[in-house]
Amino acid sequence: MSGLTTGAGVILKGNRLNARTITAAALLFGALAAGPVRAQDFDADATINIGSLYEPQNLDNTAGAGQGINEAFNNNVYEALFRLADSGAVEPVLAKSYKVSDDGLTYTFTLQSGVKFHSGDPLTSKDVKFSIERVTSAESKSSRKNSLKPIASIETPDDATVVVKLSSRSISLPYNLSYVWIINDTATNLTATEDGTGPYELEDWRRGSSLALTRFDGYWGTKPSNGDVVFQYFTEATALNNALLTGSVDIITSVQSPDSLKQFQTNKDFTVAEGKSTTKLLLAYNDRVAPFDNVKVRKALARAVDDSKVLKAVWGDYGTLIGSMVPPTDPWYVDLTKTDAYDPASAKALLSEAGYPNGFSFTIDTPNYDPHPIAAQFLQTELAKVGVKVSINVITANEWYSKIYKAHDFQATLQEHVNHRDIVFYGNPDFYWGYNNPKVVDLIKQAEAGTTTDEQTTKLKEANQIIADDAASNWIYLYPQIVVSAKSVSGYPVNGLNSQFFAGGIKKAD
């Protein structure tokens, strides 16, 4: 089921925000080396059938289209000034080059030449201005709207130049612009049609079933190594797995349960690639209310839960333990798994110190889709051992937004956070979990205003350490990212950062 429908980039449901690490790259390479696809063997006009559980709700990433639209459209149909490569690096795409003024407040972008939209119109600076203003407009539902707030004005001195003026320094501007699709400024009806510059154009979209892309002959960049790409949408993971088993799809973009992997691992017709995701499972407390406003209580609960057991129960041998909100693929990662590691005896001691020698009881609002219910039961058992009684209240994704995200009417909630670079949420005291440490707020602000990425990294590492010491939330584990394909298919991204799935390099053997 598609569960939470979410906007571009910042996503709850699903687990595809990853950055490729050396390990992941090695894994993919190893996996591909096993598949006998040589460069000259592929069919340059092949149709690649991609199976996914995440159908976009509409085709506009500023109109609440959900994560599926990033998967299907980012860098396939629409391009941005920059892109977040599968390696996690920010690379220029439609921006040929850019200059930053000494005060860091003026960015001058020079556009690639010879770029055409699918409608035939050439790309100009006016299209870029139009596209950025779509995301920052009042109607925009883009979750990236906030991060673009420093933009004060956009000027277009000539067709190939865009000048962005900022009201405050924003070291992440190129990164944030990778979320802004460049769209033809004359385009209309973008919830059902498109006019982008990407290597594919939209051929057909059947709601509830499939979205077909075909190679755009006027593409300015490298021609895709296949002819058509069809995203086929399933509502049921089992149906999707069967579709791969029977050959009606070539790739599954994200496998959600380890149980279904065995049938592919033991079958030599398939390739299983494991990348590292940035999806974290969190037990988020409402840090505003007692007893969770007490740091000792939060630390006690962190020590009371054996995270490795929960991970094993849900993901078998996959996934990674984390000690904070930052996954190993973010530049500001620090290994914090030792902070408040599993230690039920000291958990009990801390609870007594905090004034709860006999424990207490609280309710975990638990989304009704996997893996939350299982994980909640596990936490219930673990916490009972230190005398803390947990009631589980199952809610839908939609209710979660009303009750927890908006009304902050909860004690604790389980939630998967897919968001890339999302430590910044701890710098917002109004965020649903209500964590408020002025030092962290300040560090996160300073990091964004930093003059170098090194400075940004140093500040965020410091913030990262503090939220871990404060046990701001209980970070249970980091999801694995698993892509399964038929052996005849190669060249797909394993880490699908920001839910992306670049299709241009996919090759299918003859």
Add this chain to the structure above:
Amino acid sequence: MPAILSYLSRRLIILLVSILVAAMVLFLLLRLLPGDPANALVSVGADPEQIEAARRQVGSDLPLSEQFIHFVSSLARFDLGNSFVSHAPVLPEIGKRLAVTVPLTLMSFTLAIVIALPLGIIAAVKADRWYGWLISVVSQFGIAVPVFWIGILLVTLFAVNLRFFPSGGFPSRGWQRPEAAFDSLVLPVITIAIVMSASLIRYVRSATQDVLGSDYLRTARALGASFSEALIRHGIRNGSVPVISIIGIELASTLLGAVVVERVFSLPGLGSMLLLGIEQRDYPNVQGVLFISTLLVLLIGFAADLTQRIIDPRLRGRAAGSSR
């Protein structure tokens, strides 16, 4: 003919009132669900202003009474509106979904009748033979088994292992590729037909048993008709009256039961539109689907009533006040 006209107009009034009541009930039920349609449009990271803007856009910030006036007035104009989430007009989308659900329902239904009629009659006539008994037992089993389980079994056997049919999904070009579209409906059709014929067999069997024990059949036999002659000339017509009303109900429930089967087979039918709509609190889509399916169910009931009157002169006679 005025009698049949007055029957028709009475029946139509009932139809209209039922539709109206159904519309109100579903309007209220939807809004009793916790949650907000605007939530489907925002994501973690959205600020309070963005959430409020989304609520204004979908109208969920308005008082219930105002929402209801909007709803009724657009319904009166046969305007089902646009989806909150996809922004697509609801009615054409339902049309596309019906292109999957209606063929699925009708084919399953036809197949179920083709299976159930002869088997039901045999089960009644040959109740004392082992195969008559076997049919009864197997049909009882068929009623007890959930439809999704049969679907999963069929997929495992005929799609995953034997590769006869696709395991799920619908061709991206739909009925423009009729063979592919048909292929993708084979397993779902068989799934529904198995479950549906199981219960139909029981009805046909008991209807046939009633006929077998009837006086008119004995009379026909006494007048020299052979058993099969008597059964075909008198039995089937009499026995079909209760069966038709059951068939009407079954057809309606198949239409709605397709929700489960569509999910198992990932078919883009009315059911998947409804489920997603409920998850997202996409009121226009849910209202549209429920309204159209309520309409269809009521129309099926209407058609079944009418058919019964045509077959059974006694019912006709009651309205017409005379015999044939």
